[in-house]
Amino acid sequence: MFHRKGPTFLELAQQALSSVEHGYDLLAPKFEYTPFRTPDAVLKVAMEQVGAPGRIDRALDLCCGTGAAMRFLRPLCRQEVVGVDLSRGMLDEARQRLADAPGDAKITLVQSDALKLTYEAEFDVVTSFGAFGHILEEDEPRLADVLTRALRPGGRFVFVTGHPPSAWNPGYWLAKGFNAAMRVRNALWKPPFVMYYLTFLVPRARELLEARGFDVDVRDGLMPPPFTPYSVVVATKRP
Numbered sequence: 001m002f003h004r005k006g007p008t009f010l011e012l013a014q015q016a017l018s019s020v021e022h023g024y025d026l027l028a029p030k031f032e033y034t035p036f037r038t039p040d041a042v043l044k045v046a047m048e049q050v051g052a053p054g055r056i057d058r059a060l061d062l063c064c065g066t067g068a069a070m071r072f073l074r075p076l077c078r079q080e081v082v083g084v085d086l087s088r089g090m091l092d093e094a095r096q097r098l099a100d101a102p103g104d105a106k107i108t109l110v111q112s113d114a115l116k117l118t119y120e121a122e123f124d125v126v127t128s129f130g131a132f133g134h135i136l137e138e139d140e141p142r143l144a145d146v147l148t149r150a151l152r153p154g155g156r157f158v159f160v161t162g163h164p165p166s167a168w169n170p171g172y173w174l175a176k177g178f179n180a181a182m183r184v185r186n187a188l189w190k191p192p193f194v195m196y197y198l199t200f201l202v203p204r205a206r207e208l209l210e211a212r213g214f215d216v217d218v219r220d221g222l223m224p225p226p227f228t229p230y231s232v233v234v235a236t237k238r239p
Contacts, residue, residue: 047069065131070098074107114143127159165198
């Protein structure tokens with residue numbers, strides 16, 4: 001499951017008993033060697049839906065982590081690619097890893113809670129990968145509001161998610177069991193660590209985005225094995 005350079009069980013336990021911000025500060029130096037990092041194969045396919053190099057001016061990657069998606073975004077941008085993350089440790093890693101990223105667009109890294117961003121019609125594209133599990137379901141409308149404000153008319157929100165799994169799928173029950181354990185942990189231990197599975201799936205994402213004036217295009221069948229169940233969603237903000 002983990003690379004030999006990845007975190008130990010004790011390190012993961014320490015992270016799980018921390019806040020989200022501090023937990024990822026602790027995990028940051030080894031994050032690239034965990035299964036939590038979105039694979040390049042997934043990012044490559046998603047970014048192909050954004051377009052050819054140099055086709056957009058500015059892009060924003062929400063919850064950018066160590067900057068994996070920003071390496072793909074930078075060549076697509078003429079002016080600037082902005083990465084936002086709650087964890088200073090993750091941003092420090094991103095700064096190092098993006099030093100040799102291809103492209104000429106300016107790279108800006110911002111430490112902030114994604115739900116508190118105040119950008120107003122500044123970006124042609126917003127992306128987010130592997131972060132929806134850190135957003136509580138009751139906060140998903142706030143996330144949709146943030147990206148709606150951040151995008152220019154005609155701008156696109158590009159992300160990867162999935163369809164609701166069948167109850168016959170063992171993975172469904174594993175995810176449900178993990179979520180139940182996290183709810184117990186957060187009820188008994190403070191500060192909470194928000195990390196849940198089966199979040200912002202296609203029906204929920206479509207509902208929230210269409211209610212805010214987006215045309216939602218769910219693109220299935222694009223991902224290579226073993227990621228074939230994933231969907232790329234391209235939500236375009238109507239003018």
